[in-house]
Amino acid sequence: MKVLVCGGAGYIGSICNEYLIDHGHQTVVFDSLILGHAEAIDPRTSEFIQGDLADRDLLTKTMVNGKFDAIMHFAAFSLVGESMKDPGKYFRNNLANGINLADAAVAGNVKVIVFSSTAATFGEPEEIPIRETTRQQPINPYGESKLCFEKVLHWYQQIHGLRYVALRYFNAAGASANYGEHHINETHLIPLVLQVAQGKREKIMIYGDDYETPDGTCIRDYIHIIDLAQAHMLAMSAPNCGHYNLGTGNGLSVKEIIESARRVTGHAIPSEISPRRAGDPPRLIACSDLAKKELGWKPQFEDADTIIESVWKWMKKHPNGYNA
Numbered sequence: 001m002k003v004l005v006c007g008g009a010g011y012i013g014s015i016c017n018e019y020l021i022d023h024g025h026q027t028v029v030f031d032s033l034i035l036g037h038a039e040a041i042d043p044r045t046s047e048f049i050q051g052d053l054a055d056r057d058l059l060t061k062t063m064v065n066g067k068f069d070a071i072m073h074f075a076a077f078s079l080v081g082e083s084m085k086d087p088g089k090y091f092r093n094n095l096a097n098g099i100n101l102a103d104a105a106v107a108g109n110v111k112v113i114v115f116s117s118t119a120a121t122f123g124e125p126e127e128i129p130i131r132e133t134t135r136q137q138p139i140n141p142y143g144e145s146k147l148c149f150e151k152v153l154h155w156y157q158q159i160h161g162l163r164y165v166a167l168r169y170f171n172a173a174g175a176s177a178n179y180g181e182h183h184i185n186e187t188h189l190i191p192l193v194l195q196v197a198q199g200k201r202e203k204i205m206i207y208g209d210d211y212e213t214p215d216g217t218c219i220r221d222y223i224h225i226i227d228l229a230q231a232h233m234l235a236m237s238a239p240n241c242g243h244y245n246l247g248t249g250n251g252l253s254v255k256e257i258i259e260s261a262r263r264v265t266g267h268a269i270p271s272e273i274s275p276r277r278a279g280d281p282p283r284l285i286a287c288s289d290l291a292k293k294e295l296g297w298k299p300q301f302e303d304a305d306t307i308i309e310s311v312w313k314w315m316k317k318h319p320n321g322y323n324a
């Protein structure tokens with residue numbers, strides 16, 4: 001298939017793009033490079049268009065000329081903490097600019113859009129594990145902006161016949177051999193923990209140890225990026241619309257992640273307890289049975305040490321990420 005990968009220079013987008021190419025698809029990457037990295041696109045395998053989702057004309061032109069079968073939409077802001085300080089940034093980009101993309105998809109007669117949604121759409125869930133039927137009640141603007149866009153896609157399907165699949169990732173983690181996670185202001189747990197092992201940080205701050213969890217720290221469901229990539233490819237070719245929760249079903253606490261990183265790196269990784277971070281729910285764990293049943297999804301890298309090892313390998317090869 002011919003696929004437009006929006007946000008294909010970012011962490012998740014670049015690895016999904018690589019996975020699509022490795023599985024025989026043709027891709028064009030569309031990315032503003034505000035957060036993405038040109039080095040995360042291989043010019044030998046993907047055409048690249050530098051553009052922003054705010055640019056309706058460029059999006060329409062790209063879509064009408066490109067004759068794409070599918071769009072993968074990764075281009076979004078995704079930091080819970082930042083969204084609690086600047087909600088407008090999140091609704092403008094993740095919702096309003098997303099609508100530009102959906103309109104362009106209709107104009108270009110694209111058949112399907114696979115959307116990067118998130119566990120943050122569930123807020124503090126009423127049940128664990130979280131199913132597709134669990135009530136979605138976001139507790140931060142990031143999650144709300146993603147939920148709003150899921151609803152936009154529902155109406156575009158109803159009115160314009162644009163098929164969509166919303167994939168609600170839990171905590172994307174891990175790296176491929178060639179591409180990894182490099183954020184300009186890193187806020188994510190696993191890369192920060194490993195930066196301590198690299199000697200770039202003195203210690204890791206644990207945001208709260210007074211949650212109602214066995215060790216008091218927040219529990220998340222860390223899912224390997226290559227397993228996410230597999231789900232995207234399957235979703236693109238599935239016959240129907242759908243919403244799927246993607247995780248391993250195993251929750252790991254902040255302290256357990258730090259322990260795993262200590263095992264993988266052999267570094268002591270000092271830590272310090274600090275206050276809770278605004279907008280953090282205590283426990284997010286997925287039930288992914290539906291994705292397994294309907295998409296035929298078979299995650300392969302479910303254990304924490306394997307995930308962290310893949311990141312550590314990438315960091316050893318790229319100690320400064322994409323900076324030379």
Ligand code: UDP
Nearest residue numbers: 080187188189192205206207218254277280
């Ligand atoms: N976290 C932490 N220290 C850090 C970064 C994150 O204790 O330096 C915690 C955070 O509060 C959350 C978990 O680690 O409970 C995962 O956070 P991350 O930002 O990686 O992903 P999120 O769950 O926010 O998408």
